[in-house]
Amino acid sequence: MSSRDIFGMCLRNLFKRKLRTFLTILGVVIGTACIVVMVSMGLAADANFQKMLENFGDITLINVWDYSGMNYGSTVNVISSSQGGGATPPKLDDNMLAKFEEIPGVVVATPLERGNLYFKSGKNVMDGYMCYGIKAEAMSAMGLVPAQGRLLQEGDQYEVVFGFYAEAMFRDPNDPNGWDRQWMVQSEQMEYVPLVDIFNDKITMSYDQNYIWGNQNMEQEFDPFDENAPKPIKPYNINVVGLLEEKKDSMLDQGIFFDIEIFKRLRDEGQKQSQSNNQEYGWYSAIKGSQQTGYQEVYVKCANIDVVKQVNDKIKELGFSSYYPAQQVDELRASNQSTQNLLLGVGIMSLIVAAIGIANTMIMSIYERTREIGVMKVIGAAIRDIRWMFLLESAMIGLLGGLFGVGLSYFASYAFNNWGISLTSQPGMEYYMPEAEEGVKNIVSLITPWLSALALAFASLVGLISGYFPARRATKLSALSAIRTE
Amino acid sequence: MGEEKIIALDDINITFEKGRTYCLLGKSGSGKSTLLNMLAGLEKPSKGTILFKGKPLEKLNETQLALYRQKYIGFVFQSYNLLPTLTALENVTLPLIFRKVSKKNRTKRAKEMLKSVGLSDRARHKPSELSGGQQQRVSIARAFINNPSVVFADEPTGNLDTKTTLEMMGLITGIAREHEQTLIIVTHNEELAQYADQIIHIRDGKIERVEDNEVKMDVVLPAEEK
Numbered sequence: 001m002s003s004r005d006i007f008g009m010c011l012r013n014l015f016k017r018k019l020r021t022f023l024t025i026l027g028v029v030i031g032t033a034c035i036v037v038m039v040s041m042g043l044a045a046d047a048n049f050q051k052m053l054e055n056f057g058d059i060t061l062i063n064v065w066d067y068s069g070m071n072y073g074s075t076v077n078v079i080s081s082s083q084g085g086g087a088t089p090p091k092l093d094d095n096m097l098a099k100f101e102e103i104p105g106v107v108v109a110t111p112l113e114r115g116n117l118y119f120k121s122g123k124n125v126m127d128g129y130m131c132y133g134i135k136a137e138a139m140s141a142m143g144l145v146p147a148q149g150r151l152l153q154e155g156d157q158y159e160v161v162f163g164f165y166a167e168a169m170f171r172d173p174n175d176p177n178g179w180d181r182q183w184m185v186q187s188e189q190m191e192y193v194p195l196v197d198i199f200n201d202k203i204t205m206s207y208d209q210n211y212i213w214g215n216q217n218m219e220q221e222f223d224p225f226d227e228n229a230p231k232p233i234k235p236y237n238i239n240v241v242g243l244l245e246e247k248k249d250s251m252l253d254q255g256i257f258f259d260i261e262i263f264k265r266l267r268d269e270g271q272k273q274s275q276s277n278n279q280e281y282g283w284y285s286a287i288k289g290s291q292q293t294g295y296q297e298v299y300v301k302c303a304n305i306d307v308v309k310q311v312n313d314k315i316k317e318l319g320f321s322s323y324y325p326a327q328q329v330d331e332l333r334a335s336n337q338s339t340q341n342l343l344l345g346v347g348i349m350s351l352i353v354a355a356i357g358i359a360n361t362m363i364m365s366i367y368e369r370t371r372e373i374g375v376m377k378v379i380g381a382a383i384r385d386i387r388w389m390f391l392l393e394s395a396m397i398g399l400l401g402g403l404f405g406v407g408l409s410y411f412a413s414y415a416f417n418n419w420g421i422s423l424t425s426q427p428g429m430e431y432y433m434p435e436a437e438e439g440v441k442n443i444v445s446l447i448t449p450w451l452s453a454l455a456l457a458f459a460s461l462v463g464l465i466s467g468y469f470p471a472r473r474a475t476k477l478s479a480l481s482a483i484r485t486e
Numbered sequence: 487m488g489e490e491k492i493i494a495l496d497d498i499n500i501t502f503e504k505g506r507t508y509c510l511l512g513k514s515g516s517g518k519s520t521l522l523n524m525l526a527g528l529e530k531p532s533k534g535t536i537l538f539k540g541k542p543l544e545k546l547n548e549t550q551l552a553l554y555r556q557k558y559i560g561f562v563f564q565s566y567n568l569l570p571t572l573t574a575l576e577n578v579t580l581p582l583i584f585r586k587v588s589k590k591n592r593t594k595r596a597k598e599m600l601k602s603v604g605l606s607d608r609a610r611h612k613p614s615e616l617s618g619g620q621q622q623r624v625s626i627a628r629a630f631i632n633n634p635s636v637v638f639a640d641e642p643t644g645n646l647d648t649k650t651t652l653e654m655m656g657l658i659t660g661i662a663r664e665h666e667q668t669l670i671i672v673t674h675n676e677e678l679a680q681y682a683d684q685i686i687h688i689r690d691g692k693i694e695r696v697e698d699n700e701v702k703m704d705v706v707l708p709a710e711e712k
Contacts, residue, residue, distance in 0.1 A: 005583045016571050375567040378528065379628065380556030380584040383548050480528045483567060 001385040010393040017365070021397065024361040028401020028459055029408060031351030036409035036455045037416075037445060038347045042340040044446035049329050058143050058249075062300040062312050064100075064322040066092040090319040091294035100300050103314045105307030110138030111295035113263055115270075117256070118212045120235070121196045121203040124170040125212050131160075131256045133263025141301045144252065149199065149242030156259045158205075161242040162198055163255040170196045173212075198243065204235040207270040211235055233273060351459075354401065355466040362394050362470035370477060377479035390471035391464060398463020402456040406447075409455075413445035494520040495531070495691045504635070505666040507659055509682035509699075513674055517691035519640065522672045526559055526638055527551045556585050560629030560667075562658065564641035566621040568613040568628075574620075575600065575609040578627045585632070599627035603657060619650040626654070630661050636668045643678065655681050 014021045053059050090096060092111075100109035113133035119126040134142070136152035139161070144151060152161055171178035172195065196203070206212075211233065247253050258266070300315065300322075302308045308324050315322045366373070373386060494517045502508055512518040523529040524536055527543050536543040538558065546554060560581075568577045575596050582592035600606050603623040613621055622642065629637050639658055643651035659681050662669040671678060679685045680699065687694040 001584050002586050012571050371567065372569055375563075375569065376580070376584075377552075378526065378555060378561050378567075379581045380552055380632075382552040382584065385584060478528075480523055483563060 001381065001388075003388075006385065006388050006392055009389055010396055013365075013369075013389075013393055014396060020361060020364075024357050024397050025401045025404065027354035027357040028351070028398055028463070029405040031347065031354040031462075032402050032405025032455050032459045033408040033412065034350045035344065035347035035458075036406055036447060036451060037412050038340065038343040039451055040409065040413055040445040040447045041343070041416075042337070043448060043451065044443045045336045045340070046333070047443060047446050049333055053325060053329055058301075059325050060302045060305055060308055061142070062302065062308060062315060062322050062324045064092065064298040064300060064315055064320045065296060066090075066294055066298075066320055092296070092298055092320065093294040096294070096318070097298065099318065100298070100315065103300075103311050105303050105311050107301040107303055108135070108138045108141040109298055109300045110135035110142065111260055112297050112299050113260065113267070113295060114297070115207070115263065115267060117266075118206050118209055119170070119203055119238075119256075120205075120212060121170060121198075121201050123172055123174070124195045125173050126169050126171070127212050128209065129166075129169060129256060130254065131258060131263070133258050133260040133267075136259045138299075138301070139257070142252075142299065143247065144257075145245045146242040147245040149240070151242055152257060152259050154259070156241070157262050158236055158238045159241045159259075160238050161244060161257040162240055163244050163257070164246040164253040166254055166256050167194050167196075167198055167243060169254065170194070198240040203238050203240065205238045206233055206235040207266060208233040208273075351462060355462045358394050358397050358463055358466040359470060361397070362390060362467050363473070365393075366390065366470050366474045366477075369474075370481075371483065373474050373477050374479040374481070374483045377477075378483055383475045387471045387475045390474050391467045394467025394470070395460050395464040398466075399456065399460040401463070402459025405459060406452045406455050409452075410447060413447050416444040493691055495524075497692055498534075500686060500693065500696070502636070502668055502670065504668055505663075506683045507662060507669040507681060508671065509679040509685045510670065510672045510688055511674070511676065511679045511685050512688035516688045518672050518674075518688045520691075521688070522638055522640055522670070525636075525670065526561065527554055552584075556581060557632060558635045560632060560634040560637040562622070562625050562629045562637065562639040562642045564644040566613070566618070566625045566645075568621055568624055570613055573610050573612055574605060574616065574624045577613065577624055578631055581628060581632050595631060596627070599631045600624075602661065603627045618645055619653065622646060622650075622654055623657070626657055626661070630665075630667075633665060634667065636670065637662055639669065639671045641673055641675075642671065643673075643675070651678075 097109045097111070100106055111133065115131050115133070116128040117131045119129060134152070136154050136156060139151040144161075146161070147164070149161070152159065171181065175181070244252070244257075300311060302311050305326065308326060312322055312324050312327075376386065498521065510518040510521060520529065524531055524543075527546065530544045538554070543551075543554070568574075569580065572580065575593070578596040578599055579592045582595065587595075597606070597609065600609055603626055605620060605623050605627070608616060608620055608624075613624070616624065622645075626642075629639075637658070642658060643654050646654060655678060658671075659669060661667070669682075671682060673679065682699055685697045685699050687697065
């Protein structure tokens with residue numbers, strides 16, 4: 001019997017018992033849909049985590065910090081790192097950076113010093129703007145790419161690089177909507193028109209807030225004949241050499257980057273000035289009087305995602321606090337996995353019930369068709385033909401159930417995604433993925449082509465397996481008893 | 487659960503010659519059906535042998551037996567035994583389907599067969615839409631479609647009225663004779679026995695006597711449609 005004829009015969013048999021076939025298939029449909037939807041939720045969670053990771057920025061970066069000895073005003077915020085047992089706590093300095101770079105898998109380790117500086121260009125200002133000191137050669141390793149101009153080079157002094165949004169942060173102090181405008185540009189609610197041509201306009205910078213705000217004040221207070229009076233602080237001219245591409249990292253996108261050497265010099269100078277003038281110069285007040293000789297924050301770039309955990313452990317061994325983005329995601333993922341497993345279990349259960357249904361239907365069908373089977377045997381059907389006729393029939397039930405099940409899953413998936421139905425909670429997701437963020441929406445269910453294919457194959461296999469014993473039974477039927485007249 | 491040994495057939499020795507018509511005549515329980523089943527390879531004798539073209543049937547395995555049934559034997563049942571899901575035409579093609587004959591060829595052959603049993607106009611009907619006589623015609627067409635060497639007819643007219651019985655017997659014996667096929671009719675009906683060249687009386691599992699039937703009934707009835 002050719003496979004085509006077996007196929008035709010099997011379709012005919014299924015069609016003849018429409019209701020029973022339908023009910024049996026329904027069982028498989030429900031089982032398959034259960035499994036597909038559950039797995040699709042797991043996939044969606046994974047996809048969301050992936051997106052989350054992308055939002056975190058570079059996942060091969062490890063953030064190391066050492067705030068020991070730092071005194072933020074009156075708040076004592078010390079993260080102890082002196083577990084060495086009496087030994088002097090390790091310092092996050094250039095020597096330590098060199099040590100980090102010796103750890104296998106580390107590409108580069110760079111400090112990322114922060115400081116608020118004051119910029120002025122014409123009538124437009126940026127006040128207390130967050131700037132970063134970074135190793136010039138580490139910029140490209142950190143994934144910073146110039147959209148215009150270049151990155152920092154060794155030996156750059158007042159040459160600076162602007163982050164993607166930094167350009168838009170100049171505002172007119174006399175414009176009452178100045179702050180709103182900044183915010184709207186940043187949240188992409190407004191077309192961005194730069195107020196300052198950063199590459200051509202003259203831009204000056206100071207660490208002294210009075211440079212922008214306290215001019216009249218300064219004039220009054222400045223007494224050229226008083227040796228103890230605060231001295232005016234000379235602003236620096238800066239030269240913008242590059243504008244970065246968007247990194248989708250709010251910190252880096254808004255930053256202005258200086259070479260670490262000049263940044264340290266500015267800091268020391270500001271510190272000295274603030275002491276001698278008995279003035280607080282913005283951010284520099286924070287480190288006033290500290291014996292800060294190391295960096296507060298260091299980024300370690302790893303060669304690839306696989307070594308990140310290893311490198312992170314090594315850094316922790318050296319006595320520092322560190323953090324890498326995937327860490328949190330790993331934890332979230334694990335907690336999500338257990339929910340998924342539970343639901344998948346439910347799906348498999350229902351498919352097992354469906355399999356029993358198929359087997360039952362097939363056995364009933366064989367009892368009903370005992371006579372038919374006998375007749376076919378008598379007029380020349382081979383054992384093989386009979387076996388395949390029944391196997392194919394049950395496999396077809398599985399396949400059809402799988403098809404409709406996958407179809408149903410697509411529908412359910414669509415419903416979950418678009419009508420906001422969520423069966424599984426994804427703890428913490430909302431926090432990391434606020435819905436407003438750039439139209440990125442958390443998906444609840446994601447059906448990939450391989451998932452559908454796998455589900456179809458699985459459902460057919462279930463059909464085939466549940467048809468095996470009934471089919472064997474059919475082949476063993478005695479033709480003789482089958483055709484014996486009643 | 488004592489097992490009782492029942493001897494269904496005992497001391498049987500017959501030879502069926504090619505092209506002749508035989509009748510196994512006996513009452514219910516005489517063992518004639520058992521004999522038929524053994525000849526068709528459906529049952530194996532506990533002792534003795536059945537030779538077909540010199541080869542012992544009881545030594546064949548299931549696959550070989552399936553082949554034997556496909557190629558060399560045809561079967562006409564008392565209760566027609568058509569597959570209810572198939573049309574008349576498809577029922578007739580069934581043996582050819584098992585032999586993997588192409589659809590085109592087997593449909594052509596089946597149509598010829600249906601025509602020769604006078605059922606061309608019922609080809610697309612399901613068995614449930616046919617009368618008993620018509621169903622038996624389909625069954626006859628199915629039995630002969632392989633051009634078998636031997637055709638077995640097990641009480642072929644048991645469910646039919648007298649007129650139809652005459653028609654069916656004429657049809658079966660006619661086709662068998664035309665193609666020089668051996669026909670073995672199994673019945674308890676002495677009237678049917680009159681169609682055979684040789685009547686084998688069976689009683690209590692033994693051959694009572696073998697009777698050559700000189701006065702054969704020759705029925706020539708035109709099929710309903712020719």
